[in-house]
Every structure is written in C-alpha cells, then in structure tokens.
Amino acid sequence: MNAPVFVVLSQRGLELARGLAAVVPGEIHGLESRVRDADRGFEAAAAHLGRLFAEGTPIVGVCAAGILIRSLAPHLADKRAEPPVVAVAEDGSAVVPLLGGHHGANALARRLADALGTVAAETTAGDVHFGVALDEPPAGWRLANPFDAKPFAAALLAGAGCRIEGQAPWLAQSALPLDPAGALVLRATERVEPGSPERLVYHPPLLAVGIGCERGAAPDEVAALVRDTLDEAGLAAGAVALVASIDVKADEPAVHAAADRLGVPARFFDAARLEAEAPRLANPSEVVFREVGCHGVAEGAALAAAGPDGELVVPKRRSARATCAVARAAAPIDPAAAGRARGRVSIVGIGPGNPDWRTPEADRWLARATDLVGYHLYLDLLGPAAAGKRRHGYELGAEEERARIALDLAALGKEVALVSSGDAGIYAMATLAFELVEHGGREDWRRIELAVTPGISALQAAAARAGAPLGHDFCTISLSDLLTPWDVIERRIRAAAAGDFVVAVYNPVSRRRTTQLAELRRILLEHRPAATPVVLARNLGRDGEQVRVIDLEALDASEVDMLTLVLVGSSETRRVARGDGGCWVYTPRGYAAKRQEEGR
Incomplete structure (x- = not known):
C-alpha cells in the first residue's frame, strides 16, 4: 500500500495528524482557510478528497466520517479498485475504516488505533466474527x-x-x-x-516460472508460451509467485511483459547462481553454457527461485525464440528473497521545493522508491515524502558521485529516486545519468530502468511569480564555466542578444566567479534598452522567497547569488503597474498588432 495522505480541516486535527504521521508516515494536507503549516494546502475539501481517491491514494481523514462519505460517494464504483479510506475523530477517540477494509483500510486503522490507545471500529463481517477476511488472502495468495x-x-x-x-x-x-x-x-x-x-x-504462491529468450523476442510470443505451459500442465496462473530469468535479460521487454500479464514481479539471477542448479536440470545444454555461462536458463531460473527443496514440475518447453519451465517450491515463495529485481532510477524534479509545486507523478515515484539520492538540502525539502526511505545525501558539487551511487544501487535491484530541484533535465542530474550510462562501461547500468519525471523549473517559477515574461521566444544560459568554456558561453550570450530573446540566466555568480554576470549585462545592453526589465527571483517556493524587478542597467552581481534566477527581458518586455506599488512583467506575443489589423 502506498503512503497515506492525512487530510485535516482544523488546526486541532493538524496536531493529531502530525503525531499519527510519526507512526504511519504520510503527507499532511490541510484546508488553507483553517490550517496553518500543513505539508500541502487545498481550497475545497470535497474536490481534494475526490482527486486523491481517483489517484488511488490511501486517505486518512482527521474529521467527521460524514464529510468523507459525502465527498467520496460520487466517486464510488468498483470496490476492488478503491483505495483505503479511514476516518479519525479529531480528539483521537475513534478510528473507523470506511472503504477498502479488505484492501488495507482495516490494517491501517489498527495501526492508527494502536498509536492512539483505542480500538479500530472494524465493521467487515469476516474480520469481526472470524478474525480473517476471506476475500483478502495474505500477500502472494x-x-x-x-x-x-x-x-x-x-x-x-x-x-x-x-x-x-x-x-x-x-x-x-x-x-x-x-x-x-x-x-x-x-x-x-x-x-x-x-x-x-x-x-x-x-x-498459494508456490510456482516459479523460468524464462529464457532471444534478444528482442516478441512479448506476445513469450506470454503465449507461458500461458500454454501452465494450461497444459493444469497449473493455475494465480499460483505463480514470480517470473525468473538470467540477469543479462533484466532489460528484456518480453520477460517483463510475461510477468506483468501474470501480475507478478520479475526476478533475475547471475550465471553462476544458475549454473549451481545444473545437477537438477532436466535438459542441460552445452550450447547455452557457451553462450551465457550456465547449462540452462529457463529450468535453472525456475529452480533457483523455488529454492533447494523445490522441484521441476514442467521441464523446458520451447517456442520459436523462447523457452519456459516451471518449478514448485515446498513453501510459499517470497519474491523479495529470490534473485534480484530489475533496478530503477527515477530521476525526479521536485520543483523549487514547495510540495504544492511537485507533480503527482513525482510524488508517486518518490513513494515507490526505497532509496533517495541527492544533495542534502533537496532531500530535506521532501519533508514527509522522505519518511521511511534510505537517504544517501551528498554535498553540493558531488553531482557525479550522486549519479554513480544511484546507478550502483539500481544495479543491485533497488528502487532509487535521484532527486533534483527544479526540473531534473534542465542543468541538473538527468543528463549526467544518461552520460554515465553511455560512457561508464558498465553493462549492469545499461540493464536498469531509467526514467525522468519533469519538475517546475526555476525559470518557470520565476516567470509565474513575475507575470508572463516568457510569453514569447526565450532561451536559457548558464554562466558556470566549470564544464563549459567561457568563450562558448559568451558566443551564446551574443547570439541571444542579437536574436532579442528573453534570457533566463542560471548559475549567475559564485564565490569565485563574479565577473561573468557583468559581462552578460554589457553584451545585452548593446542590443536592448537600459530600462529592460530584469527579474531577480531568489528562494522560489521556499521560506525567504524574494522577487524583485530592476532595470538591466542596474543589474549588479553583488545583489545575486547561486540561489537567484536572473530573468532578463527582451526589447519587447513590458512592465504593468500594480496597485500595491509593484509591477507585473510580461513579453507580448503580437496580439495587439493582430487586434489593430482586425480593426481596420
């Protein structure tokens, strides 16, 4: 079950939720009009509850049960697909699993009730009378x-x-x-x-399906082979605990497709482990041994997963490009203890740090991760989303070390989130991870799953706070010359100036690098007015956020640091005065000229 979200509607409820979240980690979402300092705010309770429910997020409502019932009633459809929903009284006197009792709500309610020193008010008949839910067997069954x-x-x-x-x-x-x-x-x-x-x-999860296949074998072919193998032996697909293969097939789509269709995990063994099963193979092959270093992949993987007391119940069967075998274990198989999963690095952009600016996909990827890797500050910004995870925190500047440890952990079968602020693909960790995979010479890195989820970049956040300065063509330029020679950076500044682009400036200054921002200012002033608006945005989405608008002529490196995004307007960028004495900044796209043309 994913981590729950505690939904609170009052300050009193927030205090209770904080105590419960220490026992059952999860984010706390609070009604903005009544609750201060929640992890994330919302404006309308019914709408927010409906969104969480539709996303499959377990909900702990620290509020009256009736509020949850009325809010979620329009969303009820298939009880087998609904997430757990638990109501907790604001004074902690009652805990009631409302929905998904046999899908985690009862168990969640018991944990919360234990923390409060009360009893969960379970109402599902099987649990009450027999202490067991007949339609909720143990994991794997x-x-x-x-x-x-x-x-x-x-x-x-x-x-x-x-x-x-x-x-x-x-x-x-x-x-x-x-x-x-x-x-x-x-x-x-x-x-x-x-x-x-x-x-x-x-x-019971007693069966292990072993698969061997050629590189690029069709997923439909392999899935059909598995299905036919089970059917002809009279074995139930529901008794399959896992699909197993050799580790060089950890990135083989057909193996994962077969596992997905059975609804079980895929696990992988190295050649030495499979070769240890050689005495038990029904069909050892010298050809296979010469190719991969073991005498059998399908049979060997099935037996390795079934354990030393397991037995081969279906010897190797073939299709055009694949093989399949089935072993039966003496006791239910725990996939977590069998072989190694295909590891994954989720490269997660968390935006500026405010959880309201973190995407739902990023939240899901963080929730599934076992290990978090990143700069200490970025991991701290995750707040409750980091609870229960193994943290691998590094100092600023250790980017390659961070990327390498993330890839190494994934190669061991871990679910890793490599965390970046802003967008991970913009001057951040994603490009480095792909570069290391390409040039690192590590075949195990190439077999992991590598995926990127976008975040709100600093330039987007700064633009949103200032108005709409990116309304027309723009570019981004980093002034850091640690990896890019200054003559290359200068050439790009001149091109952006000549093209009259709005320019988002990353890494504007550092302790040892203070002259480049002044040079950028000088070059841009050759092409645009001295009064061109410049947005200085610091600590966006965090405590101490500052957004100022100055003239390009007044841009001074002493007012800027590495936490500042500098956004320089084009010659067309405009200010709009606000009633509070400030201004909005926007870059027109030509609608005024269009209106004039249409009015003729």
Missing part, C-alpha cells in the same frame, strides 16, 4: 473465485461449518468454524480447480 466469497461468508455467519483442504496456515489459525465434516470447503492448491459459493479456491 490469490482467491480464484472472489465473487463467491460473499455468499460463502454469509453461510458461515448462518451457522455452517467449513473444512480446509491443502496447506493454508493463515486459515487454520483463524477463528473460522472449522469442522472436518463441514459442507463448506476452503481449498488451497496450485492447480486449476473449479470454485463455487460452497467452495473457495485459494492459490
């Missing part, structure tokens, strides 16, 4: 006939007895009315069997 769970539970509540067939300790340890002669059956099996309102069929 699948109920083959979920729609029969309700009439089955109703029969139990009416006094019928039930018996367990197969191994299902979580059922045996419950308060179910077990009876060896019971008319109702709870069946645990890895095989395909019919269910009914009198017979619930559970599939």
Whole structure:
C-alpha cells in the first residue's frame, strides 16, 4: 500500500495528524482557510478528497466520517479498485475504516488505533466474527473465485461449518468454524480447480516460472508460451509467485511483459547462481553454457527461485525464440528473497521545493522508491515524502558521485529516486545519468530502468511569480564555466542578444566567479534598452522567497547569488503597474498588432 495522505480541516486535527504521521508516515494536507503549516494546502475539501481517491491514494481523514462519505460517494464504483479510506475523530477517540477494509483500510486503522490507545471500529463481517477476511488472502495468495466469497461468508455467519483442504496456515489459525465434516470447503492448491459459493479456491504462491529468450523476442510470443505451459500442465496462473530469468535479460521487454500479464514481479539471477542448479536440470545444454555461462536458463531460473527443496514440475518447453519451465517450491515463495529485481532510477524534479509545486507523478515515484539520492538540502525539502526511505545525501558539487551511487544501487535491484530541484533535465542530474550510462562501461547500468519525471523549473517559477515574461521566444544560459568554456558561453550570450530573446540566466555568480554576470549585462545592453526589465527571483517556493524587478542597467552581481534566477527581458518586455506599488512583467506575443489589423 502506498503512503497515506492525512487530510485535516482544523488546526486541532493538524496536531493529531502530525503525531499519527510519526507512526504511519504520510503527507499532511490541510484546508488553507483553517490550517496553518500543513505539508500541502487545498481550497475545497470535497474536490481534494475526490482527486486523491481517483489517484488511488490511501486517505486518512482527521474529521467527521460524514464529510468523507459525502465527498467520496460520487466517486464510488468498483470496490476492488478503491483505495483505503479511514476516518479519525479529531480528539483521537475513534478510528473507523470506511472503504477498502479488505484492501488495507482495516490494517491501517489498527495501526492508527494502536498509536492512539483505542480500538479500530472494524465493521467487515469476516474480520469481526472470524478474525480473517476471506476475500483478502495474505500477500502472494490469490482467491480464484472472489465473487463467491460473499455468499460463502454469509453461510458461515448462518451457522455452517467449513473444512480446509491443502496447506493454508493463515486459515487454520483463524477463528473460522472449522469442522472436518463441514459442507463448506476452503481449498488451497496450485492447480486449476473449479470454485463455487460452497467452495473457495485459494492459490498459494508456490510456482516459479523460468524464462529464457532471444534478444528482442516478441512479448506476445513469450506470454503465449507461458500461458500454454501452465494450461497444459493444469497449473493455475494465480499460483505463480514470480517470473525468473538470467540477469543479462533484466532489460528484456518480453520477460517483463510475461510477468506483468501474470501480475507478478520479475526476478533475475547471475550465471553462476544458475549454473549451481545444473545437477537438477532436466535438459542441460552445452550450447547455452557457451553462450551465457550456465547449462540452462529457463529450468535453472525456475529452480533457483523455488529454492533447494523445490522441484521441476514442467521441464523446458520451447517456442520459436523462447523457452519456459516451471518449478514448485515446498513453501510459499517470497519474491523479495529470490534473485534480484530489475533496478530503477527515477530521476525526479521536485520543483523549487514547495510540495504544492511537485507533480503527482513525482510524488508517486518518490513513494515507490526505497532509496533517495541527492544533495542534502533537496532531500530535506521532501519533508514527509522522505519518511521511511534510505537517504544517501551528498554535498553540493558531488553531482557525479550522486549519479554513480544511484546507478550502483539500481544495479543491485533497488528502487532509487535521484532527486533534483527544479526540473531534473534542465542543468541538473538527468543528463549526467544518461552520460554515465553511455560512457561508464558498465553493462549492469545499461540493464536498469531509467526514467525522468519533469519538475517546475526555476525559470518557470520565476516567470509565474513575475507575470508572463516568457510569453514569447526565450532561451536559457548558464554562466558556470566549470564544464563549459567561457568563450562558448559568451558566443551564446551574443547570439541571444542579437536574436532579442528573453534570457533566463542560471548559475549567475559564485564565490569565485563574479565577473561573468557583468559581462552578460554589457553584451545585452548593446542590443536592448537600459530600462529592460530584469527579474531577480531568489528562494522560489521556499521560506525567504524574494522577487524583485530592476532595470538591466542596474543589474549588479553583488545583489545575486547561486540561489537567484536572473530573468532578463527582451526589447519587447513590458512592465504593468500594480496597485500595491509593484509591477507585473510580461513579453507580448503580437496580439495587439493582430487586434489593430482586425480593426481596420
């Protein structure tokens, strides 16, 4: 379950939510008109709750249950796809799971109630009477006939007895009315069997599907091979715990497509680990050994995932470009303990630092990450979004070290968020990560998943605060000559000046570099008026934010630092006076001329 969002409507609720968030980490969203200092604000409670619910975000409403019910009622559709929703009284006296009880709400409510020293008011019948939710088996288990769970539970509540067939300790340890002669059956099996309102069929995660394939094999071919292999053996797809292969296939789309279609993770083993399974292979191959260093990929991966007490139940089967085998474990398989996941580096732009300026996608990627890598300040700016994550914080200037550790962690199978302020692709970490992957000589880096999510850049934030100075053509120039020679930077300044672009200036000064901003000012003044508006925007979206508008002629390096974005208007950029004595800045795009033309 993703981290919940605590929704609070009063200052009293905020204090309670802060205490609960220390136990169950999550962001706190507060009604702006009533709540100060929440992690994120909102204006309309019903609309905000609806958005969170639609995004699948677990909700803890520190408010009256009725507010949650009325706000979310229009959004209710499929109870199997709805996120958990829990109501907590503002005085901490009551905790009520309202929605998604069997999909995390009951468990979440129990944790919150324990922290408050009270009892969760669970109302789902199975949990109350039997201490177990029949339609919510443990992680990895699948109920083959979920729609029969309700009439089955109703029969139990009416006094019928039930018996367990197969191994299902979580059922045996419950308060179910077990009876060896019971008319109702709870069946645990890895095989395909019919269910009914009198017979619930559970599939334990005992099967490991091993896959070998040629590079570029069609995903449909591999998925069809897996499906046919299971079907012909009478094995249930719901009993598959994972798909496994050799590590050089960690970036093979067909392997991941097969896992996705089964709804299970993909795990990978190196050649040495697969070769250790050689004595147990049904079809060892010298050809495979010469190619990848082990005598069998599909069978070896299935057996490695099933463990030393597992057995090969379906030897290698072939399609045109792939192989598949199935092993059965002696006990349920924990994918986290089997092989290695394909690691991922999510390169996340968090904007200027204010969580209101962080995109929902960035929030989702941060939530899924196990490890956060970044400059200390940027990780601190994440606030509650960093809770429960392993932090790898570095000093300013250690960009390559940050990128390397992120790639190394991902190569070990970790979910890593490489955090940048602003937009990660604008003078930030994304380009460095791709450069290292291209030139680093590390094949394991090339096999990881690498993705970028955009953030609000400093130039966008500065423009929004000032008005609309980027309304026409603009460019960005960094004055840092650490990586780019000054003669190249100067040539670009002259081109921007001649082209009359609005210029967003990054890295305007540093402690050792103070002359370049003055040179930029001199060059631009050759092409545009001395009174050209210049926006100086510092600490955007953070405490101490400052936005000033000065003339280009007055631009002075002593008033600027590395936390300042300098935005220089073009010759067309205008000021509009405000009633408070300040001004808006905008760059017209030609609509006035168009209106004049249309008026003729």
